[in-house]
Amino acid sequence: MRVTTIHAPGDIRLEERPDPTIERPTDAIVRTVAACVCGSDLWPYRGANDVEAGNPIGHELVGVVEAVGSDVTSFRPGQFVVVPFCHSDNTCAHCAVGMTSACVNGGFTNGGQAELVRVTQAEGSMVATDGMPDDDLIPSLLTLSDVMATGWHAAVAAGVEEGDTVVVVGDGAVGLCGVLAASVMGAGQVIAMSRHEPRQRIAEQFGATNLIAARGEEGEQEVLDLTDGVGADAVLECVGTGQAMATAFNVARPGSTVGFVGVPHGVELPIRRMFSKNIGLAGGMAPVRTYLPELMQLVTDGTINPGIVFDAVMPLEDVAEAYRAMDEREAIKVLLEP
Amino acid sequence: MRVTTIHAPGDIRLEERPDPTIERPTDAIVRTVAACVCGSDLWPYRGANDVEAGNPIGHELVGVVEAVGSDVTSFRPGQFVVVPFCHSDNTCAHCAVGMTSACVNGGFTNGGQAELVRVTQAEGSMVATDGMPDDDLIPSLLTLSDVMATGWHAAVAAGVEEGDTVVVVGDGAVGLCGVLAASVMGAGQVIAMSRHEPRQRIAEQFGATNLIAARGEEGEQEVLDLTDGVGADAVLECVGTGQAMATAFNVARPGSTVGFVGVPHGVELPIRRMFSKNIGLAGGMAPVRTYLPELMQLVTDGTINPGIVFDAVMPLEDVAEAYRAMDEREAIKVLLEP
Numbered sequence: 001m002r003v004t005t006i007h008a009p010g011d012i013r014l015e016e017r018p019d020p021t022i023e024r025p026t027d028a029i030v031r032t033v034a035a036c037v038c039g040s041d042l043w044p045y046r047g048a049n050d051v052e053a054g055n056p057i058g059h060e061l062v063g064v065v066e067a068v069g070s071d072v073t074s075f076r077p078g079q080f081v082v083v084p085f086c087h088s089d090n091t092c093a094h095c096a097v098g099m100t101s102a103c104v105n106g107g108f109t110n111g112g113q114a115e116l117v118r119v120t121q122a123e124g125s126m127v128a129t130d131g132m133p134d135d136d137l138i139p140s141l142l143t144l145s146d147v148m149a150t151g152w153h154a155a156v157a158a159g160v161e162e163g164d165t166v167v168v169v170g171d172g173a174v175g176l177c178g179v180l181a182a183s184v185m186g187a188g189q190v191i192a193m194s195r196h197e198p199r200q201r202i203a204e205q206f207g208a209t210n211l212i213a214a215r216g217e218e219g220e221q222e223v224l225d226l227t228d229g230v231g232a233d234a235v236l237e238c239v240g241t242g243q244a245m246a247t248a249f250n251v252a253r254p255g256s257t258v259g260f261v262g263v264p265h266g267v268e269l270p271i272r273r274m275f276s277k278n279i280g281l282a283g284g285m286a287p288v289r290t291y292l293p294e295l296m297q298l299v300t301d302g303t304i305n306p307g308i309v310f311d312a313v314m315p316l317e318d319v320a321e322a323y324r325a326m327d328e329r330e331a332i333k334v335l336l337e338p
Numbered sequence: 339m340r341v342t343t344i345h346a347p348g349d350i351r352l353e354e355r356p357d358p359t360i361e362r363p364t365d366a367i368v369r370t371v372a373a374c375v376c377g378s379d380l381w382p383y384r385g386a387n388d389v390e391a392g393n394p395i396g397h398e399l400v401g402v403v404e405a406v407g408s409d410v411t412s413f414r415p416g417q418f419v420v421v422p423f424c425h426s427d428n429t430c431a432h433c434a435v436g437m438t439s440a441c442v443n444g445g446f447t448n449g450g451q452a453e454l455v456r457v458t459q460a461e462g463s464m465v466a467t468d469g470m471p472d473d474d475l476i477p478s479l480l481t482l483s484d485v486m487a488t489g490w491h492a493a494v495a496a497g498v499e500e501g502d503t504v505v506v507v508g509d510g511a512v513g514l515c516g517v518l519a520a521s522v523m524g525a526g527q528v529i530a531m532s533r534h535e536p537r538q539r540i541a542e543q544f545g546a547t548n549l550i551a552a553r554g555e556e557g558e559q560e561v562l563d564l565t566d567g568v569g570a571d572a573v574l575e576c577v578g579t580g581q582a583m584a585t586a587f588n589v590a591r592p593g594s595t596v597g598f599v600g601v602p603h604g605v606e607l608p609i610r611r612m613f614s615k616n617i618g619l620a621g622g623m624a625p626v627r628t629y630l631p632e633l634m635q636l637v638t639d640g641t642i643n644p645g646i647v648f649d650a651v652m653p654l655e656d657v658a659e660a661y662r663a664m665d666e667r668e669a670i671k672v673l674l675e676p
Contacts, residue, residue: 093566093568093591094568094591094592094593097593098593099591099592099593099616101592101616102592102593102614102615102616157616157618228431230431230432253431253432253437254432254437254439254440255432255435255436255437255440255625257618257620260613263613264609264610264613267609269607269609271602271605271607272602274619274622275598275601275602275621275622275623276440276622276623277440277622278437278439278440278495278620278621278622278623278625279622280495280595280618280619280620280621281612281618281619281620282595282616282618282619282620283613283616283618284612284613284614284615284616284617285613285614285616287593287616
């Protein structure tokens with residue numbers, strides 16, 4: 001089968017590898033229907049993370065169950081499933097309180113931009129749809145494997161409540177999904193910090209009430225101006241850089257929480273400000289499985305349509321081009337079809 | 339009148355200064371009935387903070403109203419009041435959501451170890467008792483000006499809920515009050531990390547179910563052993579050092595929150611662990627005024643008796659000795675009587 005691998009920063013290849021097999025009774029093999037490139041895949045692509053040459057890459061997919069191990073009793077070949085990027089048994093002490101991304105038996109999808117993918121802890125990780133979904137639902141279901149669930153987690157972690165003024169830092173697919181999450185949760189004002197016109201349009205479709213194109217101090221001042229100098233009731237940090245985190249804390253009102261989901265790179269937390277202004281930090285790796293039933297319902301009943309973050313569709317053989325387009329910000333997010 | 343001043347690290351003096359006066363219509367002058375030394379007063383005493391020679395020091399007191407400015411309409415001379423260390427108008431946008439320690443018109447008690455003290459924003463800051471309290475309630479009421487309210491804030495920030503397993507890092511007066519707060523909030527297990535026998539006894543009186551004397555990795559392992567390897571549902575960090583913060587995060591279960599109230603000194607936050615384990619940080623400078631009505635009720639109805647953190651009482655002229663005794667850990671907390 002064909003799987004995407006990374007050999008060095010900027011060097012993405014589609015290679016022939018042996019089909020994955022059931023290695024443990026808790027495994028499943030899923031035949032990919034749609035996969036995609038994540039913003040976090042760009043960290044190694046850009047050389048910000050170490051790369052082990054030839055490693056498979058990719059962790060977002062939906063597909064059809066091909067085979068299951070003997071402990072996987074709730075799934076059968078032929079079912080359509082959403083595969084969370086982090087796997088969980090959904091029974092351990094951490095899973096029991098909803099923290100499925102910290103499962104003691106957890107793992108990750110590795111090599112998800114491929115024709116076939118091995119899912120560990122399949123029983124506790126995957127969620128099946130009722131029958132085969134319509135083609136037009138596939139992109140939205142695909143976002144639930146990571147970005148939409150992650151944007152949702154940012155809003156949950158930030159404690160978004162009905163009527164809140166919410167700022168979303170970052171206009172990648174996760175940030176846009178954060179805008180959508182805050183809107184669905186009833187935020188009264190959703191301020192999207194975005195300077196890219198196509199992303200601004202999606203932010204508006206997702207419910208952004210205000211757009212701020214400026215960055216740094218200028219952008220922060222605009223948030224303060226919009227909030228009578230008070231700051232936001234909740235802030236979603238969806239990038240992971242030092243600048244994004246600094247902005248998040250500078251626009252958060254005293255007593256509020258910054259919900260962060262961007263993998264931190266070079267972030268220094270402003271602990272003095274956190275202390276003097278009582279601004280909390282919460283979030284991290286999204287417990288995707290925990291949110292999946294609710295989010296799948298919202299997608300299938302038409303309440304949310306996060307799939308519009310995909311502004312390009314490419315065949316799997318063009319995966320290197322997909323990375324390049326996202327790296328150069330020509331595309332927001334690329335859907336890959338094997 | 340006599341007021342405590344600091345001239346250099348280790349150099350505490352009681353000096354004669356002019357009586358404070360009403361400088362603004364929002365001021366009040368309070369005649370001190372009892373004051374005390376705070377753990378945070380030890381930072382400049384130990385040279386960890388800059389010292390401006392001759393500055394008044396101290397911020398915890400209860401007393402009797404001596405005079406009020408023209409805007410202070412709810413208080414009259416002769417009333418007994420608790421004075422929060424941080425002052426607030428209790429009407430601004432931050433106060434309106436309970437974040438009184440971030441009041442836009444806020445200030446701090448400065449020179450609280452004195453016979454007379456000026457309180458800014460007296461109307462929104464002070465809370466009076468019904469009549470003159472019995473002498474035996476004075477120590478507990480005094481703790482409400484800072485340490486008990488601060489320990490309470492740590493528990494609120496950490497999200498302590500009924501039945502939780504709570505770890506309290508730090509056995510100073512604030513940490514001990516954190517133990518009491520967690521107990522009152524219904525924690526099922528309260529693990530106090532304390533190696534000093536007199537403090538351990540108070541922790542037990544405050545409801546600690548377990549004591550851990552070991553520090554660092556060894557102490558952390560004991561918490562994990564006590565919690566089946568899961569970690570605590572809520573952690574109260576009541577010190578402010580790097581080691582205390584590290585321990586707090588190492589014993590916090592995934593998805594939990596570290597409530598921090600120790601003024602941070604040399605703290606580096608473990609953002610990678612916070613991200614991968616979804617451990618949040620919340621807290622900061624306690625919004626004392628917000629909690630005062632509830633805590634005064636708990637004191638006057640006998641539910642809590644935080645005043646037992648005072649293991650020494652000295653006349654105000656011995657204030658230098660009070661600092662020395664606390665610095666050398668001979669005393670947990672010294673009550674000063676003018």
